[in-house]
Amino acid sequence: MPNKRIGIIGTGIMGSDHARILTAGIADAELAGVQDASRERAEALATETGARVFADPQSLISDPDIDAVMVCSPDPTHHPLALAAIAAGKPVMVEKPLASTLAEAKDVIAAEMKHGRRLVQVGFMRRFDPGYCAMKAELTGGRLGQALFLHCIHRNAIGPDYLTSDLVISSSAGHEFDIARFLLDDEIVAASVISPRASRLAPNRQPQFIVLESASGIVVDIEVFVDCGYGYDVRGELVCEKGTISLNPSPATTLRHAGHDGYQTPPDWRPRFAEAYRIQMQAWVDALSGRPNDGASAWDGYRAIQVTEACLKASRTGTRIAVPDDVRPGFYA
């Protein structure tokens, strides 16, 4: 079978990372095209990978030599580019979030359902992370009993200047919302948010402490602190009736050196989730040939935005906000 020819729109941090993962050893796929608002950036990646450069997103999406598209441009472009890929009948992996608003996410769902075939996957790669997968398998296996709490920590070394307190919720915490739904196989029904004072080292935004409640009665707490200073650190612990299971700090080695005993913390998310990105990409490519895949659908992307919007409202009002209990369409069963 010929390789699936992938086109990447947006060749910044994530697009370049995905391109390198793709060219380094994803079976049955090749990087066929790249496009970026900065032609120079696209050309640099094309020189490195041998891909063809496209002048604009639509020409890449419509080209007969492109079989499937990855959207790695900024959040506001996700909605129009997902719609363009659906209109062209091409599978599309959209980096998270699916869209910038709930109305846009609904648009994507409506377009995909009208098209009649699932084309959209959202880049919630934690679903493919071996640690989270082991937690899910353990919970499903049943030996720990039912889940009661999921404790999550999401820390970055230092956030970009543009990150506001709201963006800490809407941009940084989105992965947590999706992985909670995925791990627990449950829907989030309510959200509350408490914000401590800002760190004096990052006075323009507050860290956030989010409490979610699931339909079956599990409590999920999430600390999001994007200015922790020491590195990228994602933790998770599932507390069940008969025991707990936690993610191991990454990487899986312990360094003892010069009076230090512990784990080296990666500078950002790419080394921490390198394996998850690789497995996600291979699973997506395999799904292009019809193999089933646990990737996040447009519906999952929509639900993550619903939780985000409830958290933003909870943060502004200081109250507990119910997340609407939309019924999942059979199309996304």
Ligand SMILES: NC(=O)c1ccc[n+]([C@@H]2O[C@H](COP(=O)([O-])OP(=O)(O)OC[C@H]3O[C@@H](n4cnc5c(N)ncnc54)[C@H](O)[C@@H]3O)[C@@H](O)[C@H]2O)c1
């Ligand atoms: N899954 C993850 O773990 C993860 C991590 C970080 C970022 N993201 C998401 O990935 C996306 C990209 O983030 P990034 O950190 O790579 O950003 P980035 O700024 O490094 O890269 C974005 C690129 O898109 C280009 N661009 C801007 N507008 C464009 C347009 N209209 N058409 C084509 N190209 C355009 C920019 O020139 C830039 O090169 C964002 O949506 C972000 O939320 C996901």
